[in-house]
Amino acid sequence: MKENxxxxxxxxxxxxxxxxxxYPFPGKAHNDYWDDxxxxxxxxxxxxxxxxxxxxxxxxxxxxxxxxxxxxxLCLVLLGGGTYVLYSxxxxxxxxxxxxxxxxxxNVSGLTCLLAGVTVFSRMPRIDKIWPGSFIGVTALALGxxxxxxxATPRTQALLSGAFWIPNGIIYAFLIIGLIxxxxxxxxxxxxxxxxxxxxxxxxxxVLLTLLQNNPTALDRSLWALILANAAFLYLWWxxxxxxxxxxxxxxxxxxxxxxxxxxxxxxxxxxxSKA
Numbered sequence: 460m461k462e463n464x465x466x467x468x469x470x471x472x473x474x475x476x477x478x479x480x481x482y483p484f485p486g487k488a489h490n491d492y493w494d495d496x497x498x499x500x501x502x503x504x505x506x507x508x509x510x511x512x513x514x515x516x517x518x519x520x521x522x523x524x525x526x527x528x529x530x531x532x533l534c535l536v537l538l539g540g541g542t543y544v545l546y547s548x549x550x551x552x553x554x555x556x557x558x559x560x561x562x563x564x565x566n567v568s569g570l571t572c573l574l575a576g577v578t579v580f581s582r583m584p585r586i587d588k589i590w591p592g593s594f595i596g597v598t599a600l601a602l603g604x605x606x607x608x609x610x611a612t613p614r615t616q617a618l619l620s621g622a623f624w625i626p627n628g629i630i631y632a633f634l635i636i637g638l639i640x641x642x643x644x645x646x647x648x649x650x651x652x653x654x655x656x657x658x659x660x661x662x663x664x665x666v667l668l669t670l671l672q673n674n675p676t677a678l679d680r681s682l683w684a685l686i687l688a689n690a691a692f693l694y695l696w697w698x699x700x701x702x703x704x705x706x707x708x709x710x711x712x713x714x715x716x717x718x719x720x721x722x723x724x725x726x727x728x729x730x731x732x733s734k735a
Contacts, residue, residue: 477515478714483525485709530706534699538578539571541695545663546570548688552681553670562612569611574659576603577633578700581640581655585648586704587711600637604630622662622669632662656697663689 481495482488492498497516504513546567550558576599583596607630608616620628640655667685671677 479516480518480523480526480714481516483522483529485526527710530702534703534706535571535575537695537699537702538574539567541692541699542570542574543567544695545688545692548681548684549667549670552685553674553677565610565612566615569607569609569615572603572606572610573630573633574603574696576600576606577637577659578655578696578703579603580637581644582652582700582704582707584641585644586708596641600634618669619666622665629662629666632665633659636662652697652700655700656693659696660689660693663692 481498482491495516497514501513501516504510543563547563550563579599580596580603583592583599586592587595611619616627616629620626620630623629623632625631636655636658639658640652643650643654667689
């Protein structure tokens with residue numbers, strides 16, 4: 460406004476820029492603020508009645524918690540659901556045993572941790588700057604590997620690593636997948652999450668081939684179940700990664716001063732209009 464001479468038309472000082480969180484989700488806010496007496500009360504007192512000391516809307520703590528935490532929990536639930544579908548189908552097909560609940564929970568939780576860590580690690584170079592993006596990505600990957608080693612049973616770890624020929628091979632495989640996906644996400648952003656999901660699908664196929672070597676006849680009785688389970692797993696993995704991208708960008712850039720700061724930086728760096 461100052462650069463374009465609009466200061467005389469609008470009265471908007473730094474104290475008028477009031478941020479708050481009063482609604483659990485962004486889309487819901489567009490409906491809820493119509494019934495929010497505190498938001499409209501501030502507008503009427505300040506703008507209409509001219510009371511410059513009118514009480515400003517305050518953040519509601521439970522909505523702050525929900526809006527900041529629940530979306531990431533949703534990402535984990537989707538990823539865990541896809542992992543469970545594939546895991547349970549593989550167990551039913553190749554082992555034909557009723558695995559106890561605790562063992563299923565441990566293995567699914569461990570694999571979900573590993574996949575979540577690799578996903579965050581591979582997406583950060585695309586959706587944020589090197590700092591703090593790289594720190595967040597490496598931290599998430601380390602926590603994911605730790606969760607996998609802590610939760611997954613030794614038998615499951617040995618079976619999965621056997622598909623990659625070395626001890627803990629699945630960890631090294633997904634580390635390579637994460638590095639390749641992160642690099643391509645920066646160099647070829649138009650490819651989206653195709654490298655991550657595609658390479659992850661190849662890793663899942665390697666595990667399937669290893670299981671087939673031990674039980675070649677299993678494919679005859681459950682081919683379609685395996686195809687559908689793998690498709691559901693890859694889709695839910697992709698969906699959870701997509702939601703993570705949107706939520707992270709919303710929290711990092713939209714819900715804070717970062718948007719204004721970045722726009723100001725871009726305007727300062729943009730060449731001025733001049734005629735030749």
